[in-house]
Amino acid sequence: MNRDDQTSLALLRAFRKLRHIQFHARGPMIEGCTNSETILLLVLRRSMGKGSPGLKASELSGLLRISSPSVTQMVNVLEARGLLERSVDPDDRRAVRIRLTEAGNRLTELADKAMLEDMKGLIAHLGEDRSRLLLELLEDVFDYYGDGNCPFPCPPHREPEQ
Template sequence: MADKLNKIAERLMESYFQSQVSGNAMQNRSIFNKKPGEIMVLHFISTNEKDDSPGLMVSEISEKLNVTSPTVTQHINSLEAQELVQRHADPADRRIVRIRLSDKGKAYIRLIHEARLAMFVGLVQHLGEEESLRFAETMKKASDYMLQQREKYIRSLSD
């Protein structure tokens, strides 16, 4: 029985990592002309900034993306130079710097979203509606499980 589970787990692991490679290809620098980290920061800002808020702090972005603040700052510097984000002083505390997408950044995120959506529409057409919904449910369950197991996995590597 353990042998059968191991074989299934190996196949699942192979499929999982193949999907990671495919997903990373979607963030390929040659396709979007940006570093994957820059796209990740842009996407995070776009989904987490509220219209009525002053923007996000680097520390908030870094904590949620699980990367260091200096790494986020490097991406923000590059994105600001490309006029995709803007830095603003917090109105309540001028020592705090807030980050918001510029209009150009919002347009860029829309372009990426439309390209990704078109690819996934193609996937739905390839798999069919029923299998796509089942796949989405299974991926969500798998993702939830992986997030729950993450700390245990990290601890096991440091033992």
């Protein structure tokens, strides 16, 4: 095996290890929610601007890359818990919009703060310079695979609007 093959295998192993890190198990999980429900709430929060009427289930489905029935099931549970609400779209009476309630917004703020604290721990572990280098390298990896270099069918990734 040549040096390039060894490096390729080492990178594949590293990416596989990263995939198995349980970021949510380190604290930012929203109490009483599954991992998927927590992610849905966080994506909803990050995707909605002030005064936004909310997102359609199909929009959430696209952002989360899961089926609409799965989104609907999670929305039903989260609505029953009072963390989000549905309302008729003011511009299209056939459409339903989903948005966080005040309780859902408070919980997602706590989860965001917990995730930021966790990242501060990683920065303290790596140091500022190595953390910035890691960030640059990860951006380069994202750019490489985002430019059509993915050997598998990779759906395009959209960052939610802030």
